[in-house]
Amino acid sequence: MSHHAKAARIKEASLYFLPIEMRIPLKFGAQVLDSVTCARVRVVIEGMDGKTADGWGETPLAVAWVWPSPVPYEERLTALQDFTLAIARDLPGWAATGHAMELGHDFIEHRLHVLQDTFNANRRPEAHLPHLAALVCFSLFDLAVHDAYGRLHERPVYETYGPEFLSRDLADFLEGDAAFRGKYPVDFLAKKAPKKLPVWHLVGGLDAIDPADLTGTEPDDGYPVLLRDWIRGDGLDCLKIKLRGNDQAWDHDRMVKIGAIAREEGVTWLTADFNCTVTEPAYVNEILDRLKDEDPVTWQKLLYVEQPFPYDLEANRIDVHSVSARKPLFMDESAHDWRFVRLGHGLGWSGVALKTCKTQTGALLSLCWAKARGMTLMVQDLTNPMLAQIPHFLLAANAGTIMGVESNGMQFYPEASAPERRVHPGLYRRQEGVLDGSTLSGPGFGYRVEEIARELPEPVFQS
Numbered sequence: 001m002s003h004h005a006k007a008a009r010i011k012e013a014s015l016y017f018l019p020i021e022m023r024i025p026l027k028f029g030a031q032v033l034d035s036v037t038c039a040r041v042r043v044v045i046e047g048m049d050g051k052t053a054d055g056w057g058e059t060p061l062a063v064a065w066v067w068p069s070p071v072p073y074e075e076r077l078t079a080l081q082d083f084t085l086a087i088a089r090d091l092p093g094w095a096a097t098g099h100a101m102e103l104g105h106d107f108i109e110h111r112l113h114v115l116q117d118t119f120n121a122n123r124r125p126e127a128h129l130p131h132l133a134a135l136v137c138f139s140l141f142d143l144a145v146h147d148a149y150g151r152l153h154e155r156p157v158y159e160t161y162g163p164e165f166l167s168r169d170l171a172d173f174l175e176g177d178a179a180f181r182g183k184y185p186v187d188f189l190a191k192k193a194p195k196k197l198p199v200w201h202l203v204g205g206l207d208a209i210d211p212a213d214l215t216g217t218e219p220d221d222g223y224p225v226l227l228r229d230w231i232r233g234d235g236l237d238c239l240k241i242k243l244r245g246n247d248q249a250w251d252h253d254r255m256v257k258i259g260a261i262a263r264e265e266g267v268t269w270l271t272a273d274f275n276c277t278v279t280e281p282a283y284v285n286e287i288l289d290r291l292k293d294e295d296p297v298t299w300q301k302l303l304y305v306e307q308p309f310p311y312d313l314e315a316n317r318i319d320v321h322s323v324s325a326r327k328p329l330f331m332d333e334s335a336h337d338w339r340f341v342r343l344g345h346g347l348g349w350s351g352v353a354l355k356t357c358k359t360q361t362g363a364l365l366s367l368c369w370a371k372a373r374g375m376t377l378m379v380q381d382l383t384n385p386m387l388a389q390i391p392h393f394l395l396a397a398n399a400g401t402i403m404g405v406e407s408n409g410m411q412f413y414p415e416a417s418a419p420e421r422r423v424h425p426g427l428y429r430r431q432e433g434v435l436d437g438s439t440l441s442g443p444g445f446g447y448r449v450e451e452i453a454r455e456l457p458e459p460v461f462q463s
Helices: 073-093 100-121 131-152 227-234 248-265 281-294 296-301 338-347 360-372 386-399 414-423
Strands: 008-028 031-047 052-060 196-203 238-242 269-273 302-306 329-331 351-354 376-379 434-436
Touching: 008 073, 008 100, 008 131, 008 414, 031 073, 031 131, 031 386, 052 131, 052 386, 073 100, 073 131, 100 131, 100 360, 131 360, 131 386, 196 227, 196 269, 196 386, 227 248, 238 248, 248 269, 248 281, 248 296, 269 296, 281 296, 281 302, 296 302, 302 376, 329 338, 338 360, 351 360, 360 376, 360 386, 376 386, 386 414
Parallel strands: 196 238, 238 269, 269 302, 302 329, 329 351, 351 376
Antiparallel strands: 008 031, 031 052, 196 434
């Protein structure tokens, strides 16, 4: 059987928008959010033998994260939904064939920017959809095609990333880089992916730390509000601390305060997320050095530092070797794809935070490039609920991260995932400090969609 015989083409797409209300506001950068819209798609692919399979993909359209801008929130959300719809209309008529990864890569390289340019041609310049937003809109389709491809061949997704199924090696995806000739994603993945992963909790800039922080407007829904209650209830061992990045005294005090709670509650690991607002490495270095001198236990708990510097790496080529000499420094928002990882590596970044919302295909290519160059990996959350949580968890399990996976959907909208939680309780509730994916089974991502009793709205598009 030739590799060509394992190729597939995309036949159909059905797109759904699922609005979710948050139980507590999430502050991201300058924006405070109280709701999110998830985009979910079902695709049908067809193999060379005429056999078909369907697959599912989903992502939150996280407007504030994918597109920080003074353009009104509603306008940006509408643009994201409209562009997602444009992709849904385009894909079924696209004649390309290949492995899911080949289809995803070819669409991103040759078609996505054409759709984006066409879309932006009718919009005023400041309201142009950015590249990261376009990737997020495509990510659900890419995930769905990977799921469908696994289902077509009756194999879990991560078993399809070798030469048995791929007709191109990694060098073909990575601009002919000779270091990847004859290598495949499977060569860079964990040999045996764990079923359980340590889980990170997000400590937001607005989160109530002490009873004194309570305002009386908090939800009374049976879920914790105060940090210590989360730590005790979920057995948390890893806390990600959102900082401001433009207020050094506040950031330092926040680290010290959360560090003290971590010490008292027996939490082992911390990470600091500076929110992409820092422009000088000295800002971060001074905080780290002061912690090391004055609060060495908190400094020791700090496993890595996340994306202090602006999104646009090409426009902001900041040499960050001085930061990564102190602590591992992870790219997140900047790492749109493997080329940005390559650029970041040259500037001194030591790790990469992968996200499925930048496409499964792109995450795998970034993973392979980073691992080959000795960079460490993390898998960061986009507050993934419902089906979006599953590929997110599996990426972390198969990538071999520095420490587990971030997962905060249960902080912001735990009940949004109730139907999925009944089938996969360990993925939507953090217990004893871990997520447990042992209920995932079968081909594709192992969603077990047919067992999940979710009522979907009418599709906004169906081919």
